[in-house]
Amino acid sequence: MHEWVERVFASIDELIRTLPVPPDHRELLRVHLGVGRDLAEANPELPAIRLPLLVHAAITGDEIPALPVAGACTLLYLGADLLDNLLDDELPSVWRRRDPAEAYLAATTLLAVAPQLSIARLREQGKPPGRLWELSHLFARSLLTMSAGEHEDLLFAGRTDVGPETCRAMTERKSGSELALFARAAAMLATEDPTAIEEYTSFGWCLGTAGQICSDVGDIWSEGTSRDLLNGKRTLPIVHALSTLRGEPRERLQGLLGAARESGEDHEEVRTLLAEAGSMQYTALVVEVYRHRACAHLAAASPREPAGRDLKGLVDAASLVVTGQETNDTSC
């Protein structure tokens, strides 16, 4: 396991161990922490862990003081992940032995309570109460924005009148705000310079949105059945095709999207129609705009190395057009 993953989970383990609750409740919270540990082992660049540490190191040269913030971000991410699993009926196998009501309880605690307690541990570093209150308030406001974005995502399902701008705004609220929180919380811990804090916040916002759109495209174009098509989700490629196609092709797409909610049989035909509408190319171009904007905000923040290079690596991973080795981007 990567060193930074071990450090963040050690910080979380220490927090859970000292919670003033009965042992059974501690064990309940540890169930999804195990899932998170496996996830982080497979993907050590998981933004909830990596982004706060890198932003802090990019400002101060040291990532260690940001461990409680990275712990808070990871706990919030795991709470949101568990809630998603519950809503999509895709609970990991470790939860199958338990009542789903317990999973809801764990998700709520991880999402709303545990991050606040992790932030409170910054008192041990001598952080003033005013800064802790600001961080705590930041988590609350960001969670509210994420919740509003998730709600829109649910409300848009099955609709045919959602435009690209509305869809992007929903994605920004749902996912851009989450990575903006991870970056901003670390920046607020590292500096009082408002310009640097805003640049890292905007960097996280653009990175989170680009990453989510990539993931949405990946869901549709991965082999086999698309979870988003089954759930009637209105992600950017779908919204683009619905707003671009006219007449018979549009009616055909609408019919196919309805059928795609029943089974995976029509998913390949949906993919073909989206390709014919140029939706993949349009979406890849939008992702590139967010990626370049993220690069511009990072460059404006003048990050220290080597953290700056690692942050740039996170941006390059959120592209459908380039890989890290190929990029012609000179803005970072």
Added chain:
Amino acid sequence: MYVEISIRDEVLANLVELARTDREFMRKARADLEGALHEYGYELTADELAAVREFHGQTSAMSDAEVNRVLAERASSAAMRGA
């Protein structure tokens, strides 16, 4: 918390449509991207231009079907690594 990001979706969608359907535009864009954009009336922001340049540089030699195949492959790998 909200960060204002302005992206001109209609401009980008029109440009993608133009690139996919107008061979003359693509011929000119391969020779001089910015000149072709200017000639067809596209005044892009710095971010939009950088994105178009990157996209054009990676895909201009490919057919429509090849572009879709390459993008689909990258999207699948992005989904697998949890981008």
